[in-house]
Amino acid sequence: MASQDRYRIVLLSTYAIGLHSIENLLPSPLPWLRLGIANIISLITLLLYGFKPAITVTLIRIIVSSIISGTFLGPAFILSFSAGLLSTSVMGILAQLLPNLLSPIGISIIGAFCHNITQLLLAYFIFIHNIEVILILSPIIILLGTITGALNGLITNIIFNNLKKSLKRVKM
Amino acid sequence: MFKKTKFLMDTVVTITVISNSEQEANIAIDKAFLEIEKIEKLTNIFSKNSEINNLNRYAGLKRLKVSDTLYNIIELSLNISQMTQGAFDITIGSITSLYDYYKKIKPDEDTIKKRLKLVNYKDIILDKNNKTVFLKNKGMTIDLGGIAKGYAADKAVESLKENNIKSGLVAIAGDIKSFGLKPNNKPWKIGIRDPRSKNKEDLLTAIDLTDMSISTSGNYERFFISEGKRYHHIISPFTGLPASECQSVTIIAKDCYLTDSLATGIFVIGPKNGLKLLEDMGYEGIIIDKDGKLFITQGLKKKLEL
Amino acid sequence: MNFKSIFENSKPLDYFIFIFLIIFSLFGILITRQIKTDNSNVYIEVDGKLIYILPINKDKKILVKGALGLTEIEIKNKMVRIVDSPCKNKNCVKQGWINKGTIICLPNRVIVRVGNDNKHKIDGFTG
Numbered sequence: 102m103a104s105q106d107r108y109r110i111v112l113l114s115t116y117a118i119g120l121h122s123i124e125n126l127l128p129s130p131l132p133w134l135r136l137g138i139a140n141i142i143s144l145i146t147l148l149l150y151g152f153k154p155a156i157t158v159t160l161i162r163i164i165v166s167s168i169i170s171g172t173f174l175g176p177a178f179i180l181s182f183s184a185g186l187l188s189t190s191v192m193g194i195l196a197q198l199l200p201n202l203l204s205p206i207g208i209s210i211i212g213a214f215c216h217n218i219t220q221l222l223l224a225y226f227i228f229i230h231n232i233e234v235i236l237i238l239s240p241i242i243i244l245l246g247t248i249t250g251a252l253n254g255l256i257t258n259i260i261f262n263n264l265k266k267s268l269k270r271v272k273m
Numbered sequence: 274m275f276k277k278t279k280f281l282m283d284t285v286v287t288i289t290v291i292s293n294s295e296q297e298a299n300i301a302i303d304k305a306f307l308e309i310e311k312i313e314k315l316t317n318i319f320s321k322n323s324e325i326n327n328l329n330r331y332a333g334l335k336r337l338k339v340s341d342t343l344y345n346i347i348e349l350s351l352n353i354s355q356m357t358q359g360a361f362d363i364t365i366g367s368i369t370s371l372y373d374y375y376k377k378i379k380p381d382e383d384t385i386k387k388r389l390k391l392v393n394y395k396d397i398i399l400d401k402n403n404k405t406v407f408l409k410n411k412g413m414t415i416d417l418g419g420i421a422k423g424y425a426a427d428k429a430v431e432s433l434k435e436n437n438i439k440s441g442l443v444a445i446a447g448d449i450k451s452f453g454l455k456p457n458n459k460p461w462k463i464g465i466r467d468p469r470s471k472n473k474e475d476l477l478t479a480i481d482l483t484d485m486s487i488s489t490s491g492n493y494e495r496f497f498i499s500e501g502k503r504y505h506h507i508i509s510p511f512t513g514l515p516a517s518e519c520q521s522v523t524i525i526a527k528d529c530y531l532t533d534s535l536a537t538g539i540f541v542i543g544p545k546n547g548l549k550l551l552e553d554m555g556y557e558g559i560i561i562d563k564d565g566k567l568f569i570t571q572g573l574k575k576k577l578e579l
Numbered sequence: 580m581n582f583k584s585i586f587e588n589s590k591p592l593d594y595f596i597f598i599f600l601i602i603f604s605l606f607g608i609l610i611t612r613q614i615k616t617d618n619s620n621v622y623i624e625v626d627g628k629l630i631y632i633l634p635i636n637k638d639k640k641i642l643v644k645g646a647l648g649l650t651e652i653e654i655k656n657k658m659v660r661i662v663d664s665p666c667k668n669k670n671c672v673k674q675g676w677i678n679k680g681t682i683i684c685l686p687n688r689v690i691v692r693v694g695n696d697n698k699h700k701i702d703g704f705t706g
Binding site: 258 | 584585592611614
């Protein structure tokens with residue numbers, strides 16, 4: 102990777118880690134109910150610079166955040182890592198194949214959905230072998246995920262649209 | 274696990290035991306129910322010929338020789354009276370009899386004032402050698418409602434143990450005593466209902482009860498509302514009126530007669546001083562004051578991470 | 580930063596997927612609620628003996644004989660109540676419909692309990 106790419110990745114990763122940390126400082130009624138605003142960075146990276154940088158930024162964010170919070174290699178980390186990997190990949194495929202059918206809003210919603218599904222499935226198979234609990238939680242998690250995914254998508258859209266305009270003027 | 278339920282002492286009594294033999298379990302359970310029935314007979318103030326009513330009839334007249342069991346219950350009650358400095362007092366009977374929770378009847382101020390003179394546990398004179406009880410003043414009435422169920426639970430557990438049962442649970446309404454562990458060394462689990470919730474199934478928490486007892490006194494068990502005020506069944510021996518500082522008190526300790534009576538006494542004492550008394554005596558408990566605030570003993574807080 | 584561009588470039592498929600997932604998950608919530616109440620049974624005990632175990636999702640009216648006479652119990656719309664009982668105060672009747680918990684008619688010695696087989700695994704209740 103060119104040094105400019107490396108620079109970008111470091112910068113974006115830092116933003117992502119920053120957003121994630123700030124979000125963690127905010128009180129939340131339920132521990133697993135998070136806005137996931139760091140995903141905005143992942144999606145922007147994907148849209149501007151492509152799949153590899155996006156995956157890199159996402160995974161760096163997840164790994165570094167878990168090291169900071171002391172949960173590295175713990176159960177939460179395994180769930181986040183896998184979900185982040187899968188959802189970013191799916192978003193990458195969508196952005197590549199269907200740019201005319203989906204805007205960043207829709208991509209973010211589907212990304213959130215994939216993220217949640219991955220976590221629910223892994224949680225069931227690896228940790229909570231009680232299908233009842235998973236079944237009862239799933240609809241609620243998906244509902245909340247859809248809403249937060251849409252919100253993140255809208256924010257990503259604003260940023261992306263503004264960047265597009267300024268990028269049009271300055272050819273990057 | 275074998276479980277049987279009977280209606281005794283004006284409430285639902287359930288005895289659960291762990292045993293390898295159904296026959297052994299049933300025999301033990303039936304014998305334990307008999308013990309509870311025995312205590313019901315002596316302490317039932319609604320039954321004309323119960324020993325307690327007999328005793329009450331002799332108030333101010335002469336001392337009466339009583340059965341070992343009744344003597345024991347009264348003696349233990351006096352200990353609790355001393356511990357709670359009169360907040361628990363079985364002589365409250367002369368005032369509790371003035372309240373009718375079905376017909377919504379409550380006594381007037383003057384009657385309460387007069388009757389309060391008859392409320393004083395110190396006026397119960399015991400003679401240990403002859404096993405006699407003397408109620409000093411005419412009109413004194415003993416009501417064992419605040420301790421009988423707990424005492425019965427203790428006796429029932431004793432009986433189960435004597436009949437070869439190694440693990441069981443005796444629940445007389447909310448006065449519960451457990452001993453031993455369930456299969457796989459699992460402890461007996463008891464749910465503490467949350468009186469503040471409209472839903473009767475909502476729990477404050479559930480605790481593991483191993484070789485201990487638990488009782489709860491609440492202002493929602495028997496009551497009626499008159500002119501916007503709640504008249505419930507836990508009457509303060511100091512005012513003759515229902516104690517109003519607490520909504521419910523749950524006590525955990527070894528003996529059920531203690532958790533039963535102390536729950537009533539602490540209810541009267543109030544949350545702050547009540548909590549202090551519990552901590553000083555080394556018992557665990559939860560007090561919910563009239564505003565819904567929780568007061569929990571240190572030991573219990575740690576156990577529950579509430 | 581131009582905030583007006585929030586919906587700019589949005590496509591119909593975005594909205595479709597959003598609405599689809601919302602409906603899908605709301606539906607899921609409704610279904611799991613059904614499953615939770617579907618599993619319950621109504622346990623009727625008289626004098627401490629279990630006389631009937633009835634599913635709560637089947638409407639039914641039933642009479643049980645207790646110490647004082649007949650208590651009428653009704654199961655309807657996944658709820659149960661005591662319709663009438665030969666007790667003086669009819670406290671049990673006043674409790675109305677329940678879909679969890681217990682109604683007791685003490686004088687007639689009847690207990691109507693809604694049991695959820697998966698519940699707490701609690702052995703006793705106080706308070």
